[in-house]
Amino acid sequence: MIKRIFLVLILVFSCIVSAQSNDLIKTDGIKTELHKNNIGKITFMNGNIPLDQYKESDFLKSFELKRKSDLNIRVFMDNSVTNYLHKLNPDLTAEKLLQTGNLQFSFYIDNNFIYKENINYGCNFGSSGNKNTSTTFRVPLTSSKGEDWWAMYMWDRFKLNGGEKVLTEGTHKLKIEIRPYLKNDNNDVTTGELIAKGEIQLIIKTPRLTAKQIEIQPIATNSDWELSNFSFDKKKIEKLNNDIANYSLKEITSVVVIYDKKLLLEEYFNDANRNTLHDTRSAGKSFASTLMGIAIKDGHIKNENQTLNNFYNLKEFTNYEAKKDSVKIRDLLTMSSAFDGSDQDGDSPGNEENMYPTDNWVKFTLDLPMDNSKTNGGKWDYFTAGTILLGDIINKSVPDGLEKYADKMLFKPLNITNYQWQYTPQKVANTAGSLQMTSLDYAKYAQLYKNKGIWKGQQIIPADWIQKTLTHQIQIPERENQFYGFLFWNKTFTFNDKNYESYYCAGNGGNEFIIFNDLPLVIIITSKAYNKPYAHAQADKIVLDYILPSIIKQ
Structure with a gap:
């Protein structure tokens, strides 16, 4: 009996050891x-x-x-x-x-x-x-x-x-x-x-909504906009408000619609109001394009075909090669430079997440190697670090630096006074994004492009720069019939079997400033759905299912 118990114990022990040995x-x-x-x-x-x-x-x-x-x-x-x-x-x-x-x-x-x-x-x-x-x-x-x-x-x-x-x-x-x-x-x-x-x-449980949550919000005085009397389908907008309130559409903070240069809708949600400064993330990149166009008009920068070696001694930076000398401003504006940098690839050396912890974002970018599979201007690849170079070039080229130049040449003419830049480690206004403004001021910026650069009779952005910006400069890979201009996106909405082309600024969270080509229409959507998979699909839904049906007579 003792011998049998001993054998059983040995067997159990060997099984335990064997099981443990299977673990790494x-x-x-x-x-x-x-x-x-x-x-x-x-x-x-x-x-x-x-x-x-x-x-x-x-x-x-x-x-x-x-x-x-x-x-x-x-x-x-x-x-x-x-x-x-x-x-x-x-x-x-x-x-x-x-x-x-x-x-x-x-x-x-x-x-x-x-x-x-x-x-x-x-x-x-x-x-x-x-x-x-x-x-x-x-x-x-x-x-x-x-x-x-x-x-x-x-x-x-x-x-x-x-x-x-x-x-x-x-x-x-x-x-x-x-x-x-x-x-x-x-x-x-x-x-x-x-x-x-x-x-x-x-x-x-479906939230029970009040009539006030659903009704169209009245536009308060002192908007700095002329009000529109255009007749639109109010039920579509009430349905929009209902779906935002019951959270079918998530984290939307504002919807502003400008029709024929006049303020048609001004709606706020989720604790936002007219004075809220919205963090629209990469939608702020487009301002780098705007300021570049103004700086070229003023003669501070020759043109968008100038190359980086006009602004930097590139041999002072790591991974120098002649290919780096030939990167044009245009390549950075169209996200098509040959730097080994891609925000779409988490393993890319130039991914923006690798840039932010460094103490000099310009040096980070100029130190990057070049990608042997790319040619400058050849293929679109989203590259935030490139917009930092654009901001630095503007900052060193214009009088008193980028921030004061933007205020004098762009914001003051538009009567935009309430805004907030973020900054690079070198205290330069950050052209990678997160320029915070009110929704009505974002609408002024977008309408300025719709006006071909003119605001109250003053040509703020050159008309030829607007034309270059809102042009199919380069195809966006794997997106059918979508293009990129000078830091502006392009897409076409199909409504009632008719196509409506638009250019837009876009930022993480579903933030979009949309300028329609063939409609007298500008739409601002701000949202805090950061990193959410539905963020930009939601913005498209707002346009296609609510705003266009409310405006276009069927």
Whole structure:
């Protein structure tokens, strides 16, 4: 009997050793009864309850999902993410595993599959979890506290890809499943076994709106605009206000419509008002183009075909080659220089996220290598750092620097007095974006282009510069029938089987200043849907489903 017990103990011990030896990294283990009793479960909680305070009585069975809520999940696993990935490919190092894989989330509503996402390898779990060693982690799906998590963007994508459509008023069962995944060199995905799953009843209530939230907002006096008496379909705009108020359209802060040079609509939402300075992010890039055109008109810069070697001794910077000398102002205005920089590629040396932490953004840009696959002026590739060079060239070329020049030559003639620049580390006005203004002042700027550069009889921007700016300078890759001018975008809206071409300034969050070619129409949309996948689609929807139908007689 003793011999048999001894053999059993040896067998059990060998199994434990064998299981441990299959792991690549020693984990933190399972240290609490709560964890031990809930291995393989996704639990839901209201807000972030610290692990050492978390109890089973905190596990939510139901939750009322509101516009601003704090639905969090805490996941209890029996191993770490790295070790799960190791099982999918035992030949890879921990570093390589975490560069090619992570977790896959699957979402179900009322037992129907809705959405699946392989989260990016760079998605981490903050202080609540280390992918090498942690066996539990917490992430928020929604937050009212200004948190900024990949999980919240994933939740937005789930809603955008069918979740919102099925989460109608009433009660719905949400189920989430988590598995590990790995990509190989051909981007083929291998998915592992189920790690954890959980479910909760979501209670959805449609907000009850007041008549005041829906009605068209009266235009107050002293707008600095002549008011329009154009007859438009008010019901379409009331529907717009309704959908913004009930959050079908999210984070919209203002909609301003100028028709035939007169103020037709001035609507504010989500705590914004006429005096709010909106952070429209990259929409501010277009001002670099404007100021370049004015500086050329005034003779401070010869023309847009001047090359960088006219302004910098490029041999003083890293990665010098003759190709850098031949970069034209035009190439930077059209996002088509040959610098090895792309904001669309997170691994690009010149990606804007690599620029911001540096102490000199001009030096960062001029130090970049050139991309052997690009020719100057050859292909469009969004490159924020290039707009910093444009701002620096203007700043060193005009009297008293860019900021004072802009105020004197552009803002004062438009009677724009309430605005706020951001600055580079060298205290130069930042032409990469985030020039904050009121919605009515953005409308003046956009209408100035519609007026071919004239404001109250004064030619502020040269007409030929407006023509060059609002021209198909270069095709935007992978966007059918969309082009780029001089730091202005181009797209065509199709409404009632008729095309309406527009040029527009655009910034993260769904901010757009839209100038129509063949309609006497300018539209300003400001929004704080920063980094949201629906941001610019929402702006298009506002134009196509509400504003154009309200104006164009059918």
